[in-house]
Amino acid sequence: xxxxxxxxxxxxxxxxxxxxxxxxxxxxxxxxxxxxxxxxxxxxxxxxxxxxxxxxxxxxxxxxxxxxxxxxxxxxxxxxxxxxxxxxxxxxxxxxxxxxxxxxxxxxxxxxxxxxxxxxxxxxxxxxxxxxxxxxxxxxxxxxxxxxxxxxxxxxxxxxxxxxxxxxxxxxxxxxxxxxxxxxxxxxxxxxxxxxxxxxxxxxxxxxxxxxxxxxxxxxxxxxxxxxxxxxxxxxxxxxxxxxxxxxxxxxxxxxxxxxxxxxxxxxxxxxxxxxxxxxxxxxxxxxxxxxxxxxxxxxxxxxxxxxxxxxxxxxxxxxxxxxxxxxxxxxxxxxxxxxxxxxxxxxxxxxxxxxxxxxxxxxx
Amino acid sequence: xxxxxxxxxxxxxxxxxxxxxxxxxxxxxxxxxxxxxxxxxxxxxxxxxxxxxxxxxxxxxxxxxxxxxxxxxxxxxxxxxxxxxxxxxxxxxxxxxxxxxxxxxxxxxxxxxxxxxxxxxxxxxxxxxxxxxxxxxxxxxxxxxxxxxxxxxxxxxxxxxxxxxxxxxxxxxxxxxxxxxxxxxxxxxxxxxxxxxxxxxxxxxxxxxxxxxxxxxxxxxxxxxxxxxxxxxxxxxxxxxxxxxxxxxxxxxxxxxxxxxxxxxxxxxxxxxxxxxxxxxxxxxxxxxxxxxxxxxxxxxxxxxxxxxxxxxxxxxxxxxxxxxxxxx
Ligand SMILES: Nc1ncnc2c1ncn2[C@@H]1O[C@H](COP(=O)(O)OP(=O)(O)OP(=O)(O)O)[C@@H](O)[C@H]1O
Ligand SMILES: [Mg+2]
Numbered sequence: 001x002x003x004x005x006x007x008x009x010x011x012x013x014x015x016x017x018x019x020x021x022x023x024x025x026x027x028x029x030x031x032x033x034x035x036x037x038x039x040x041x042x043x044x045x046x047x048x049x050x051x052x053x054x055x056x057x058x059x060x061x062x063x064x065x066x067x068x069x070x071x072x073x074x075x076x077x078x079x080x081x082x083x084x085x086x087x088x089x090x091x092x093x094x095x096x097x098x099x100x101x102x103x104x105x106x107x108x109x110x111x112x113x114x115x116x117x118x119x120x121x122x123x124x125x126x127x128x129x130x131x132x133x134x135x136x137x138x139x140x141x142x143x144x145x146x147x148x149x150x151x152x153x154x155x156x157x158x159x160x161x162x163x164x165x166x167x168x169x170x171x172x173x174x175x176x177x178x179x180x181x182x183x184x185x186x187x188x189x190x191x192x193x194x195x196x197x198x199x200x201x202x203x204x205x206x207x208x209x210x211x212x213x214x215x216x217x218x219x220x221x222x223x224x225x226x227x228x229x230x231x232x233x234x235x236x237x238x239x240x241x242x243x244x245x246x247x248x249x250x251x252x253x254x255x256x257x258x259x260x261x262x263x264x265x266x267x268x269x270x271x272x273x274x275x276x277x278x279x280x281x282x283x284x285x286x287x288x289x290x291x292x293x294x295x296x297x298x299x300x301x302x303x304x305x306x307x308x309x310x311x312x313x314x315x316x317x318x319x320x321x322x323x324x325x326x327x328x329x330x331x332x333x334x335x336x337x338x339x340x341x342x343x344x345x346x347x348x349x350x351x352x353x354x355x356x357x358x359x360x361x362x363x364x365x
Numbered sequence: 366x367x368x369x370x371x372x373x374x375x376x377x378x379x380x381x382x383x384x385x386x387x388x389x390x391x392x393x394x395x396x397x398x399x400x401x402x403x404x405x406x407x408x409x410x411x412x413x414x415x416x417x418x419x420x421x422x423x424x425x426x427x428x429x430x431x432x433x434x435x436x437x438x439x440x441x442x443x444x445x446x447x448x449x450x451x452x453x454x455x456x457x458x459x460x461x462x463x464x465x466x467x468x469x470x471x472x473x474x475x476x477x478x479x480x481x482x483x484x485x486x487x488x489x490x491x492x493x494x495x496x497x498x499x500x501x502x503x504x505x506x507x508x509x510x511x512x513x514x515x516x517x518x519x520x521x522x523x524x525x526x527x528x529x530x531x532x533x534x535x536x537x538x539x540x541x542x543x544x545x546x547x548x549x550x551x552x553x554x555x556x557x558x559x560x561x562x563x564x565x566x567x568x569x570x571x572x573x574x575x576x577x578x579x580x581x582x583x584x585x586x587x588x589x590x591x592x593x594x595x596x597x598x599x600x601x602x603x604x605x606x607x608x609x610x611x612x613x614x615x616x617x618x619x620x621x622x623x624x625x626x627x628x629x630x631x632x633x634x635x636x637x638x639x640x641x642x643x644x645x646x647x648x649x650x651x652x653x654x655x656x657x658x659x660x661x662x663x664x665x666x667x668x669x670x671x672x673x674x675x676x677x678x679x680x681x682x683x684x685x686x687x688x689x690x691x692x693x694x
Contacts, residue, residue: 050595052591052594052595072591072594072595073594073595073596073597073598077595078595079591079592079595081588081591081592082588083586083588085586085588085589085591085592086589086592087589087592087593087607087611088589088611089610089611089613098593098596098598098606099595099596099597102596102597102598102602103597146592146596150596
C-alpha cells in the first residue's frame with residue numbers, strides 16, 4: 001500500500017494538451033475518483049500513473065519512489081481496464097494466475113490468492129470458464145480479481161463499470177466500495193459519471209480540459225463548488241444560473257439578477273462586500289427551492305410559470321420560466337403541479353452560490 | 366382518375382386483362398415481371414445466384430481434375446491421344462525415376478524452408494513496421510513492391526542478378542572482397558541453385574506473410590497487450606503467451622493455405638532454373654509440367670502432379686473442418 005503523488009504532470013499529444021500541470025496526492029488507503037466530461041484527460045492521467053503513457057513533464061511518485069522511468073510492470077500497480085482486457089484464450093483461473101506466475105510467486109501462494117479472490121468476488125464456480133463464456137458482470141469481476149491477486153500498492157480503474165447495464169452498475173458500484181473497505185488498497189478510479197464519483201469517492205478530482213478544477217470530498221464539492229464548471233457538473237439536474245450584479249451595502253450585499261434580488265449567502269458575504277458593483281453569476285440547485293407555504297425558510301419568492309413537468313413518482317422535476325429565463329426545480333410529487341400554472345417559488349437565503357462572472361471562480365469565503 | 370379507381374375495386378384478374386387490352390405493356394417489362402415473379406421463390410433465386418460459381422467449378426476445376434485423374438492410369442501422350450489403360454504403370458515408373466524422387470524431396474525442402482524463413486522474418490518485420498518511426502509509410506510502401514510486381518518480371522530480374530556473367534551481386538561481392546573475382550555460380554551449382562530458388566521465393570512471399578501478421582497483431586486489442594505488460598510479460602512472453610494464441614486461428618489458416626499453394630507452385634523454379642542444373646532443382650509441379658506438357662507424356666505428368674494429392678486433400682479437409690468449428694464457436 002502506498003501514496004501516489006503527481007507533481008506538475010503534463011501530457012501533450014502533438015498540439016493537444018491532454019493533461020495540464022496536474023498536482024495531486026492520493027493518500028495511503030484512499031479511494032480517489034477522477035471525474036470530468038469526455039476528453040478531459042482522466043484516462044491519460046491514469047495511464048501515466050500506470051506507466052503506459054510517458055508524461056511530457058512533471059514527476060510521479062508511488063510511495064516514496066520516483067517512477068518516471070520505471071517500467072509499468074515494476075510500478076507495483078494493477079489496472080482494471082474499461083473493456084476488462086481479459087486474456088480470451090485462458091480460463092478465469094489462468095487469467096488470475098498469469099501475472100503471478102511471471103512474478104515467480106510460488107504455486108501454493110498462487111492458489112491461496114486465487115481462492116481468496118474467488119471467495120471475495122464469488123468467482124469460485126467460474127474458475128474453469130473462458131471469458132467468452134461469462135456475462136458482462138462476471139467478466140468485470142474477473143478483471144477486478146486479476147488486480148486483487150497481485151496485491152499491489154495501488155489499483156487503477158478506468159471506467160470499469162461503463163459496460164454494465166444500469167442495474168448491475170449500481171450493484172457492482174456497491175461491491176467495489178465494500179471491497180475497498182475490506183482490503184483498503186489505495187485506488188484511483190476514473191469515471192465520467194458524477195453520480196458514480198459522488199457515491200464512491202472519498203475524495204474527487206474534478207477535471208476539465210486537462211486541468212484539475214477542484215479536489216475535495218463529495219460534500220465539499222456539492223456545498224462549496226470552487227467554480228462555475230464544478231457547480232454545473234456536480235449535481236443532477238444541474239444547478240440553475242442567473243446573471244447578475246452585486247448591489248446593496250457592504251453590510252448587506254445583494255445579488256440583483258434583474259427579476260429578483262437575493263441576499264448573498266453568509267459564507268460569501270465578506271467577499272461580496274468588497275466587490276460591490278461587479279458582474280456575477282448566481283447559482284442555486286433545483287432541489288434547494290421550495291413552493292412557499294407557512295413553514296418555508298427565509299428567502300426571496302418569485303412567481304414562476306410552469307412549462308414542463310416530469311413526474312418521477314417520488315418527486316417531480318419542474319421546468320419553470322421567469323420572463324425569458326428558464327430554470328428547473330425538484331418538488332415533492334404530491335405537489336401536483338399544473339403545466340401553464342404559476343407557482344410561488346422560494347429561493348432560501350443561504351443556499352445560493354455566487355461566482356465572479358469573469359473568472360468563473362466562486363467568490364472567496 | 367375515376368376509371369383507375371373503379372378498376373382498383375374490380376377483381377385482380379379482370380383488372381389485369383383490361384389493363385393489357387387497353388395499353389399493351391412493353392414486352393421487356395413483361396418478361397422482367399415474369400422473371401421477377403420467379404425470383405420470389407427462394408430456391409430459384411438462390412440457385413440462379415450460385416450458378417456462375419458452380420459452372421466455373423465444374424468446367425474449370427472438376428472436369429480437368431477428372432481428366433487428369435484418368436490420365437494417371439493411361440498411356441496418354443501428345444502423340445497418342447487415344448490412350449490405353451496401363452493401371453499403375455505410371456506411378457511405378459515415376460517412383461523409379463531419380464529426378465522424380467529428387468523433385469519430391471525438393472518440394473518438401475522448398476516448401477518447409479520457405480515457410481519457416483517467411484514466418485520468422487515476417488514476424489520480425491511485422492513488429493518493426495508496426496512501430497512508429499520516421500518515414501514508416503515510405504518503407505511500408507517499398508516493402509510491398511515484391512508483392513505487386515508480376516512474378517515473371519521479378520524472377521527475370523533475379524535471374525539477371527544471379528547470372529554468372531552479369532551478376533550485380535558477384536560484382537559487388539568481389540569488389541568488397543567477399544569472395545574472389547568471378548564469384549559463385551548461383552544458378553549453376555546444385556545447392557546454390559536450390560538456395561537461390563528458396564531465397565527468391567521468400568522474397569516474393571514475405572510481404573504477404575508480413576502483412577498478414579501485421580493484421581493479426583493489430584487485431585489483438587491494445588488493452589490486452591497492456592494488461593499483459595502490467596502482468597510483467599516481456600516482449601517474448603507477450604508474443605508467445607498472448608498474441609500467438611489469440612491470432613492462432615488466422616495463423617493456422619494462413620499456414621495451411623500457403624503450404625498447400627507452395628506444394629503445387631512451380632513459378633519461381635520454372636522461371637529461375639527450369640529445374641536445372643541437371644534436373645536437381647525440380648519440384649513436383651515443375652517436373653510434372655516438364656514431363657507432361659514439355660515432353661508430352663500426359664499420363665506420367667498427371668501421375669507426378671497428383672502424387673501428393675492425398676496429402677493435400679487431408680490438409681484441405683482439416684482446414685475446412687477447422688474453419689467450420691471456428692464459425693460455430
Ligand atoms: N494517443 C493519443 N493521441 C492523440 N491524442 C490523444 C491520445 N490519447 C488521448 N488523446 C487526447 O487527449 C485528450 C484526453 O483524452 P483522454 O482519453 O484522457 O480523455 P478521457 O477524460 O479519458 O475521456 P473519456 O471520458 O471519453 O474516456 C483528448 O482530447 C484526446 O483526444
Ligand atoms: Mg477515458
